[in-house]
Amino acid sequence: MENQSASTSTRRRFLATSGVLGVGVAAGCLDDENGDASGGNGGNGNGGDDSGGEASGATAGSVEETTEIDWILNPAEADVDVEAQYQPFFEYIESEVDVAIETTRAASYTATIQELRRGSGELADTSPSAAVAAREIADVIGMRVAFGSAQYFSLITTTPDSDIEELADLEGEEIAMGDTMSVSGTLVPMTVLSRAGLDTGTAPDGDPVDFTPRYSDHSTARDQLIENPSIAAATTGAFSTAPHVPQEQFDEHSPEFVEISSEYDGAGSEEPELQLLAVSDPIPRAPLMARADWNDPIREEIEEAILSVEPEDLAHGDSYDGEELWFDGVEPGTHEDYEPIEDVLEELGLEFEDIS
Numbered sequence: 001m002e003n004q005s006a007s008t009s010t011r012r013r014f015l016a017t018s019g020v021l022g023v024g025v026a027a028g029c030l031d032d033e034n035g036d037a038s039g040g041n042g043g044n045g046n047g048g049d050d051s052g053g054e055a056s057g058a059t060a061g062s063v064e065e066t067t068e069i070d071w072i073l074n075p076a077e078a079d080v081d082v083e084a085q086y087q088p089f090f091e092y093i094e095s096e097v098d099v100a101i102e103t104t105r106a107a108s109y110t111a112t113i114q115e116l117r118r119g120s121g122e123l124a125d126t127s128p129s130a131a132v133a134a135r136e137i138a139d140v141i142g143m144r145v146a147f148g149s150a151q152y153f154s155l156i157t158t159t160p161d162s163d164i165e166e167l168a169d170l171e172g173e174e175i176a177m178g179d180t181m182s183v184s185g186t187l188v189p190m191t192v193l194s195r196a197g198l199d200t201g202t203a204p205d206g207d208p209v210d211f212t213p214r215y216s217d218h219s220t221a222r223d224q225l226i227e228n229p230s231i232a233a234a235t236t237g238a239f240s241t242a243p244h245v246p247q248e249q250f251d252e253h254s255p256e257f258v259e260i261s262s263e264y265d266g267a268g269s270e271e272p273e274l275q276l277l278a279v280s281d282p283i284p285r286a287p288l289m290a291r292a293d294w295n296d297p298i299r300e301e302i303e304e305a306i307l308s309v310e311p312e313d314l315a316h317g318d319s320y321d322g323e324e325l326w327f328d329g330v331e332p333g334t335h336e337d338y339e340p341i342e343d344v345l346e347e348l349g350l351e352f353e354d355i356s
Contacts, residue, residue: 123141
């Protein structure tokens with residue numbers, strides 16, 4: 001819903017986890033994070049803009065007010081400060097349209113959709129799953145693009161010194177995974193594991209039969225694999241674990257990853273090394289969405305600005321030492337672009353109501 005205010009300051013609201021299935025990421029764990037790792041999402045991290053939002057009108061005594069809109073941020077990685085990460089994007093929109101962007105930082109993928117359903121935000125940075133789960137309450141504005149690609153990948157990795165040589169070896173093991181609604185962190189990996197012969201049961205709505213999932217977020221799943229000997233593998237978006245996998249492993253596993261993925265060039269650039277077990281088929285990148293019943297005329301201007309953003313509009317200054325945004329553009333999109341996600345749900349025998 002529209003709010004009118006003379007202030008352009010940015011507030012940060014932290015939502016409690018939804019508690020659905022006991023998953024999601026505690027708000028206290030998200031003080032320094034993204035969504036879309038890569039990937040997966042962020043906000044205006046300038047700590048508040050002290051400039052006034054009032055402008056003198058052409059007639060003496062008239063006051064023009066700046067429209068405030070609330071942008072819901074979607075968590076993906078616990079170790080990325082998404083508010084600082086997204087600052088240039090929000091500043092660009094505010095420079096193109098007479099709006100002041102406030103941010104609501106949700107505590108899980110599920111909470112992002114719940115906030116849209118409540119009508120507490122106009123725009124949202126979401127996971128690909130939201131394009132299906134929130135079809136009735138939010139419209140897809142566009143698909144985010146990274147280095148010319150509107151697709152990305154899910155990876156399943158283990159440690160080089162583990163006894164896991166193939167996916168079938170994960171039977172009876174603990175696997176670190178993303179949020180239950182994370183496409184690349186959980187939903188797509190479930191299909192990969194199922195095709196490899198593992199019984200996934202009704203997961204993530206229920207418990208798998210052949211392994212024990214540990215749901216969190218992409219960076220937490222990666223770190224658990226590296227640091228916790230009881231974790232046999234991690235399922236994450238490639239943005240989280242590809243830097244730990246040598247390029248030659250991708251050359252062997254997936255020519256599509258080599259050709260399409262924006263993460264290939266940086267593969268193997270970070271320690272410790274991880275061992276690649278599987279690469280998914282290409283997945284449509286995460287959308288930006290607008291609440292369907294938001295009818296303010298300024299919506300059209302904002303959407304036009306979003307779809308016109310250039311890479312230089314998303315870049316930070318030289319003094320910035322945090323994570324850059326994982327995308328460098330937005331191309332027009334619709335719900336139909338996310339039909340592959342519906343296919344994943346059908347394969348798992350799930351309705352989004354089961355997990356959202």
